[in-house]
Amino acid sequence: MRQRFGDVMTMLEGILLTIVTAATPLLFAAIGELVAERSGVLNLGVEGMMAVGAVCGFAAASTTGNPLIGVLAAIIAGMLAASLFGIVALFFVANQNATGVALTLFGLGLSGLIGDSFVGTPGIPIPKVDIPVFSDLPVVGRLIFGEDPFVYAAVVLAIATWWFLFKTRGGLIVRAVGDNAASAHALGFSVLRTRFLAVLFGGACAGLGGAYLSLVYTPQWTQAMTAGRGWIALALVVFASWLPGRLVAGALLFGAVSILQLHAQAIGIGIPSQFLSMLPYIVTVIALVVISRNRALLSVNTPACLGRPFVADT
Amino acid sequence: MRIVLERRLTPSRNMQYLSPLLAIVLSLVTFFIIFVLSGIDPLKALYIYFVEPLTAVWSIEDLLVKAVPIILIAIGLAFCYQSAVWNIGAEGQLAAGALAGSIIPVMFPSLQGPAVITAMILMGIAGGMAYAAIPAILKIRFNANETLTTLMLVYVANLFLDYMARGPWRDPAGFNFPNSRPFSEGQILPVIAGDSVRLSIVFMLVAVVVAWFLTTKTMTGFKIRVLGLSPRAGSFGGFSRDKMVMLTFLISGGLAGLAGICEVAGPIGQLRTTVSPGYGFTAIIVAFLGRLHPFGILIAGLLLALSYMGGEGAQVAIGLSDQTTQVFQGMLLFYVLACDSFIYYRLKFVREPVLDAATVR
Numbered sequence: 001m002r003q004r005f006g007d008v009m010t011m012l013e014g015i016l017l018t019i020v021t022a023a024t025p026l027l028f029a030a031i032g033e034l035v036a037e038r039s040g041v042l043n044l045g046v047e048g049m050m051a052v053g054a055v056c057g058f059a060a061a062s063t064t065g066n067p068l069i070g071v072l073a074a075i076i077a078g079m080l081a082a083s084l085f086g087i088v089a090l091f092f093v094a095n096q097n098a099t100g101v102a103l104t105l106f107g108l109g110l111s112g113l114i115g116d117s118f119v120g121t122p123g124i125p126i127p128k129v130d131i132p133v134f135s136d137l138p139v140v141g142r143l144i145f146g147e148d149p150f151v152y153a154a155v156v157l158a159i160a161t162w163w164f165l166f167k168t169r170g171g172l173i174v175r176a177v178g179d180n181a182a183s184a185h186a187l188g189f190s191v192l193r194t195r196f197l198a199v200l201f202g203g204a205c206a207g208l209g210g211a212y213l214s215l216v217y218t219p220q221w222t223q224a225m226t227a228g229r230g231w232i233a234l235a236l237v238v239f240a241s242w243l244p245g246r247l248v249a250g251a252l253l254f255g256a257v258s259i260l261q262l263h264a265q266a267i268g269i270g271i272p273s274q275f276l277s278m279l280p281y282i283v284t285v286i287a288l289v290v291i292s293r294n295r296a297l298l299s300v301n302t303p304a305c306l307g308r309p310f311v312a313d314t
Numbered sequence: 315m316r317i318v319l320e321r322r323l324t325p326s327r328n329m330q331y332l333s334p335l336l337a338i339v340l341s342l343v344t345f346f347i348i349f350v351l352s353g354i355d356p357l358k359a360l361y362i363y364f365v366e367p368l369t370a371v372w373s374i375e376d377l378l379v380k381a382v383p384i385i386l387i388a389i390g391l392a393f394c395y396q397s398a399v400w401n402i403g404a405e406g407q408l409a410a411g412a413l414a415g416s417i418i419p420v421m422f423p424s425l426q427g428p429a430v431i432t433a434m435i436l437m438g439i440a441g442g443m444a445y446a447a448i449p450a451i452l453k454i455r456f457n458a459n460e461t462l463t464t465l466m467l468v469y470v471a472n473l474f475l476d477y478m479a480r481g482p483w484r485d486p487a488g489f490n491f492p493n494s495r496p497f498s499e500g501q502i503l504p505v506i507a508g509d510s511v512r513l514s515i516v517f518m519l520v521a522v523v524v525a526w527f528l529t530t531k532t533m534t535g536f537k538i539r540v541l542g543l544s545p546r547a548g549s550f551g552g553f554s555r556d557k558m559v560m561l562t563f564l565i566s567g568g569l570a571g572l573a574g575i576c577e578v579a580g581p582i583g584q585l586r587t588t589v590s591p592g593y594g595f596t597a598i599i600v601a602f603l604g605r606l607h608p609f610g611i612l613i614a615g616l617l618l619a620l621s622y623m624g625g626e627g628a629q630v631a632i633g634l635s636d637q638t639t640q641v642f643q644g645m646l647l648f649y650v651l652a653c654d655s656f657i658y659y660r661l662k663f664v665r666e667p668v669l670d671a672a673t674v675r
Contacts, residue, residue, distance in 0.1 A: 044461060048644075084648060093319060093659065094651035097400045097461060101598055102651060106644025112637030228469055235462045274477035281466040285452070288463060293456040311319055311659070 023255030032205025044100025047230025048107020053207025078207020123219025363624030390566030403464025405594025411571025414441020426500025442571015
């Protein structure tokens with residue numbers, strides 16, 4: 001009896017651990033997009049930036065043998081990809097929806113091109129943090145004290161983003177630019193510079209999320225390995241109504257859906273695998289509907305200038 | 315000195331025609347540089363990519379075959395984008411059309427003939443429309459962002475297609491390949507020119523002309539554009555935004571569905587786990603490159619089909635990755651969008667005022 005109980009707990013711990021790892025890339029990408037959207041920019045290119053981050057992170061890590069260099073390369077690659085979007089959508093005042101789609105198509109293609117020679121290359125493992133004694137605690141031990149460093153980084157990043165947006169002058173400027181660009185401009189803040197920096201931050205975070213996929217989650221490179229996570233991250237930002245705290249909860253929820261369907265596929269519950277694979281996407285649509293139907297609630301936190309281009313009158 | 319954008323008093327007519335050309339030239343120049351940097355003879359690569367497909371009859375035919383679905387979808391998407399409805403899920407609507415249109419040929423192989431093909435096409439269109447109606451209803455009724463819902467539904471549709479082709483609809487005599495049974499002769503669109511150009515090219519040309527008539531000559535086209543430019547002005551004019559959202563979704567879904575059934579009941583000839591190499595996404599680029607105008611889309615669609623052809627050729631001839639085509643297409647869209655801003659804006663060089671005692675005083 002005691003033995004059975006132990007088995008169940010071990011399995012539960014395993015599931016919870018994988019949920020956290022599935023939530024982490026979503027959280028990274030969504031935090032970056034949240035900041036960009038708070039500044040009034042809707043960047044639909046998250047999927048492309050993640051893909052570029054994933055491949056550059058993997059390529060740099062496996063050529064140098066140093067995963068840290070891989071992480072840095074992914075961040076830089078994400079920012080470079082984001083700057084393409086920033087130049088076209090902000091300085092050339094192009095439609096943000098279309099530019100974001102361009103970035104996704106471009107990023108997915110470019111990642112495939114770069115990654116061609118890395119298909120099948122084994123990845124470099126990143127050691128897990130292991131705090132002695134504490135990580136041996138039942139169930140919560142490894143969950144809280146034995147994750148990989150990215151998980152802690154994502155949580156810290158979420159808290160730091162909340163603190164930046166709502167407790168600092170810089171965050172106030174970002175929100176001002178996103179809520180009323182004309183007024184922020186009249187007050188002497190540079191709308192375009194603020195937005196460009198926010199977009200770059202979004203790119204860095206998406207690149208990091210991509211690196212997590214190719215360095216930790218499935219330590220290898222495969223074509224189209226982001227599998228729509230960038231789009232789910234975009235939906236998460238809406239789902240979280242642009243609040244970092246809710247983003248963490250949302251990422252865990254979506255992580256849980258994608259992991260539970262994998263477990264269900266492994267156990268074989270008589271439902272064709274394709275229908276289980278659909279679940280994360282269907283849940284995303286349902287979540288969007290549930291959140292969006294309450295227009296009043298949504299409009300409280302929606303950046304008022306989201307997606308609207310800005311040109312200063314000279 | 316700074317460079318800023320200054321709004322033109324009236325949109326530049328010249329730039330409307332020049333901007334897509336400029337974008338193409340810039341893309342080619344960028345590609346040229348990339349080829350040089352990666353040690354590939356750039357002239358040879360560009361020749362293989364953009365000229366060689368035009369030097370043989372069979373490859374020109376193949377170009378037309380590839381252009382048909384892309385243009386069909388882009389024509390529909392242009393209606394959406396004109397009214398600021400961001401349907402980016404045509405790839406899924408195409409799969410839905412292919413699935414719905416395949417019901418008769420897969421389940422009733424003995425039914426054949428022109429009437430059956432007509433029914434298949436109508437079912438394909440209906441399938442695409444029904445699938446596009448989902449995000450339309452979610453947007454109208456629940457205010458759900460259509461960009462995200464349409465894209466999520468692409469994954470759902472492709473997984474369902476995969477299930478049908480591997481599962482219930484797999485050909486029992488097909489050696490376990492994940493395909494449906496090959497459609498019978500009387501269930502496939504007839505070839506009307508050369509060896510491979512099928513009736514679907516006529517549908518495409520009709521769609522172009524009808525779309526041109528609808529957008530430029532009718533009240534509906536006017537309403538769509540007004541609501542896209544200014545929803546407020548549209549509502550003052552008494553135009554229903556919700557109706558236009560539904561209408562544009564149904565048009566684009568129907569055309570994507572038509573493209574889907576024309577592919578499976580045409581060049582492919584059976585239902586497979588994938589029925590499109592990303593035509594639904596390429597069509598987004600084509601819609602913008604064609605400046606959302608039916609005739610522009612016709613030309614842009616041929617060009618992008620050429621890039622697919624060239625990509626295949628370059629893969630064989632100089633071992634270029636098939637991803638090169640997608641990079642080219644994505645880059646082209648970036649350039650198109652950037653160049654389009656010169657229609658409404660012009661570059662202005664602003665000299666920073668020199669602050670000295672006299673000016674500050």
